Amino acid sequence: MATIKIPEQKVILCGEYGVGKSSLFRRFTNDTFVTATDRKSTLGLDHYAKTYRVSDRDLKLQLWDTGGMERVASITSSYYKFAEAAILVFALDNPASFHVLSQHLLDIVTYAENAKIFLCGNKSDLLDDVPQITDAEIEAFCEQCHNLITGTYKTSCKNGQGIDEMFSDIAYQLVQSNRSRLELQSMEQHGFKITPTEETAEDSCLC
Amino acid sequence: MDEEYDAIVLGTGLKECILSGMLSVSGKKVLHVDRNKYYGGESASICPLEELFTKFGAPAPDDSYGRGRDWNVDLIPKFLMANGQLVKLLIHTGVTRYLEFKSVEGSYVYKGGKISKVPVDQKEALASDLMGMFEKRRFRNFLIYVQDFQQDDPKTWKDFDPSTADMQALYDKFGLDKNTQDFTGHALALFRDDEYLKRPAIDTIKRIKLYSDSLARYGKSPYLYPMYGLGELPQGFARLSAIYGGTYMLDKPIDEIVVGEGGKVVGVRSGDEVAKCKQVYCDPTYVPDRVRKKGRVVRCICLMDHPISNTRDALSTQIIIPQKQVGRNSDIYVSLVSYTHQVAAKGWFIAMVSTTVETDNPENEIKPGLELLGPVRQKFISVSDYYEPTDEGLQSQIFISQSYDATTHFETTCLDVLDIFKRGTGEEFDFSKIKHELGDEEQ
Numbered sequence: 001m002a003t004i005k006i007p008e009q010k011v012i013l014c015g016e017y018g019v020g021k022s023s024l025f026r027r028f029t030n031d032t033f034v035t036a037t038d039r040k041s042t043l044g045l046d047h048y049a050k051t052y053r054v055s056d057r058d059l060k061l062q063l064w065d066t067g068g069m070e071r072v073a074s075i076t077s078s079y080y081k082f083a084e085a086a087i088l089v090f091a092l093d094n095p096a097s098f099h100v101l102s103q104h105l106l107d108i109v110t111y112a113e114n115a116k117i118f119l120c121g122n123k124s125d126l127l128d129d130v131p132q133i134t135d136a137e138i139e140a141f142c143e144q145c146h147n148l149i150t151g152t153y154k155t156s157c158k159n160g161q162g163i164d165e166m167f168s169d170i171a172y173q174l175v176q177s178n179r180s181r182l183e184l185q186s187m188e189q190h191g192f193k194i195t196p197t198e199e200t201a202e203d204s205c206l207c
Numbered sequence: 208m209d210e211e212y213d214a215i216v217l218g219t220g221l222k223e224c225i226l227s228g229m230l231s232v233s234g235k236k237v238l239h240v241d242r243n244k245y246y247g248g249e250s251a252s253i254c255p256l257e258e259l260f261t262k263f264g265a266p267a268p269d270d271s272y273g274r275g276r277d278w279n280v281d282l283i284p285k286f287l288m289a290n291g292q293l294v295k296l297l298i299h300t301g302v303t304r305y306l307e308f309k310s311v312e313g314s315y316v317y318k319g320g321k322i323s324k325v326p327v328d329q330k331e332a333l334a335s336d337l338m339g340m341f342e343k344r345r346f347r348n349f350l351i352y353v354q355d356f357q358q359d360d361p362k363t364w365k366d367f368d369p370s371t372a373d374m375q376a377l378y379d380k381f382g383l384d385k386n387t388q389d390f391t392g393h394a395l396a397l398f399r400d401d402e403y404l405k406r407p408a409i410d411t412i413k414r415i416k417l418y419s420d421s422l423a424r425y426g427k428s429p430y431l432y433p434m435y436g437l438g439e440l441p442q443g444f445a446r447l448s449a450i451y452g453g454t455y456m457l458d459k460p461i462d463e464i465v466v467g468e469g470g471k472v473v474g475v476r477s478g479d480e481v482a483k484c485k486q487v488y489c490d491p492t493y494v495p496d497r498v499r500k501k502g503r504v505v506r507c508i509c510l511m512d513h514p515i516s517n518t519r520d521a522l523s524t525q526i527i528i529p530q531k532q533v534g535r536n537s538d539i540y541v542s543l544v545s546y547t548h549q550v551a552a553k554g555w556f557i558a559m560v561s562t563t564v565e566t567d568n569p570e571n572e573i574k575p576g577l578e579l580l581g582p583v584r585q586k587f588i589s590v591s592d593y594y595e596p597t598d599e600g601l602q603s604q605i606f607i608s609q610s611y612d613a614t615t616h617f618e619t620t621c622l623d624v625l626d627i628f629k630r631g632t633g634e635e636f637d638f639s640k641i642k643h644e645l646g647d648e649e650q
Contacts, residue, residue, distance in 0.1 A: 043450070043451060043452055044232075044450060044451055045450065046301070046304070046446075046450050047304075065450075066449075067446055067449035067450040068449060068454075069445075069446070069449045069455050071454070071455075072454065072455060072456045072457075073455035073456050073457040073458075074244075074457060076246050076442035076445055076446060077246075077254075077442065078305055078306075078435070078438075078439045078442040078443060078446070079442075079446065081305075081434075081435060081439070082307070110276070191307030191308050191309045191433075191434040191548075192307060192308055192309075193303060193304065193306070193307060193308070194289075194294055194297065194298065194303050194306075194308055194431070195298070195303070
């Protein structure tokens with residue numbers, strides 16, 4: 001009972017089907033990459049937690065993938081619940097996936113009100129000399145969003161570039177902004193998770 | 208959509224989502240479709256509040272209701288028994304990781320025009336105002352008997368065979384009066400009517416044990432309620448299905464369930480598209496010609512800015528009005544949840560009164576429940592038919608769930624789901640098929 005629990009923060013992946021969310025997820029969980037879309041490799045995988053050390057504190061990033069729900073249907077609103085951060089992913093070689101981001105942003109703001117939002121341009125390895133989406137466009141997008149975007153990154157799941165940097169920075173940003181909140185967390189009105197063991201009941205006596 | 212699936216599931220209500228999850232986990236290729244553009248069907252929680260008002264044709268809510276988005280209003284009131292079937296399903300499937308719960312603060316029973324706390328252990332029994340002094344001692348003895356009872360140890364049966372003797376005989380053995388029988392059968396064993404008295408006592412004993420085991424888990428009451436409303440439950444199971452490969456389609460009208468040789472299902476048609484399949488699992492609304500009406504349920508959603516009196520200002524509670532107390536054949540249920548569950552704006556409460564319809568004036572039938580609430584700011588009444596399938600689906604391979612009944616917990620819901628799964632696959636669900644090594648965040 002006396003063990004110190006490392007604070008865990010739910011981070012969700014958002015964006016169009018095919019921009020590489022599951023590839024980011026796969027890089028995060030076991031640092032691998034597969035070219036063909038192979039559902040089997042993430043089948044049954046729900047979310048994955050990894051510990052980051054930020055200025056002498058530990059923080060666990062718990063990354064969630066969509067499970068492909070966005071392919072034809074929409075993602076359930078409960079996917080967004082309790083999220084502390086959301087990564088908006090688009091593919092740098094696919095302008096359409098960039099231009100629909102505002103829709104995904106709206107979902108995040110609606111269902112995960114308190115989440116910090118990060119922007120990730122994936123597939124940077126496919127960039128030719130003439131970028132499909134310019135830095136200026138990305139900057140303009142962030143401005144339009146009234147600075148809702150906390151950080152922007154470019155990654156390649158294929159060669160692994162920028163991935164570690166992105167997650168480390170997200171961990172850093174979360175620690176910075178949540179410093180006081182993490183400490184207060186225990187005092188907030190929270191529900192509990194039900195677990196198989198018997199001694200889980202959280203004591204919240206009102207007397 | 209033009210593909211071939213092992214199973215197509217129609218409707219994203221809780222039962223269909225649990226089934227979809229179990230089928231995907233079992234390695235079946237599943238297509239899950241809903242005609243609505245939201246998840247949950249009848250088991251959705253309506254958000255924002257404006258949508259609820261529109262649904263019932265009421266003028267838009269004024270500013271006093273706070274932000275519409277802070278509301279998630281259930282259409283069907285239910286709680287989870289902390290040690291019940293649904294909690295077991297949630298744990299075994301890992302779906303519990305998507306949800307957070309709160310314990311329901313109080314469980315009350317109505318007697319002679321007022322409400323009392325449901326006594327469940329010996330101490331509470333002795334302090335209860337429901338019984339006289341001598342009756343309390345008899346009830347206490349009864350509770351001890353039930354607690355010590357072990358089905359596999361006849362010594363604990365105390366010269367009473369609960370598999371043959373009926374429940375009335377057990378009450379008589381302990382000399383319990385009608386009043387005590389009333390709250391035991393309805394508030395502890397959660398029977399809706401008095402049919403159980405004539406059935407073997409074992410069933411009632413098990414139900415009382417479930418109640419007290421559930422109570423032992425989180426205190427205060429045997430009930431749990433999920434943060435953000437019951438609509439989170441179907442969504443959790445839908446995600447389970449999706450991460451095991453299930454395909455989801457919303458906002459897709461279903462025009463025909465295509466049947467082939469021998470009346471066996473071969474696919475589902477939407478417009479010009481046909482998805483082929485070996486089996487269909489669905490709720491009654493997708494197959495009106497394969498279900499029959501079993502009865503009607505009346506439900507009244509009440510938005511209030513105060514808790515229910517005489518419940519010690521509980522922010523969540525359940526009150527059971529046993530049938531006999533108000534001269535009926537089935538119980539009236541009152542449930543209350545509030546802003547602490549993220550289902551209402553700060554300071555607001557949602558009460559729900561429901562019962563099985565017995566007369567031509569259902570609204571009048573729930574009056575005893577409404578009278579307990581005090582002033583209600585907004586009331587929405589609905590009467591819905593509930594259906595059961597006309598056959599078991601073995602021939603057609605179309606497996607149909609029953610509509611949600613008036614009970615205030617999910618026990619019957621889960622039994623229906625497990626039964627359908629068994630009929631559809633010919634085997635019990637194998638929980639060991641779920642991966643737990645990854646994503647298990649509990650410490």
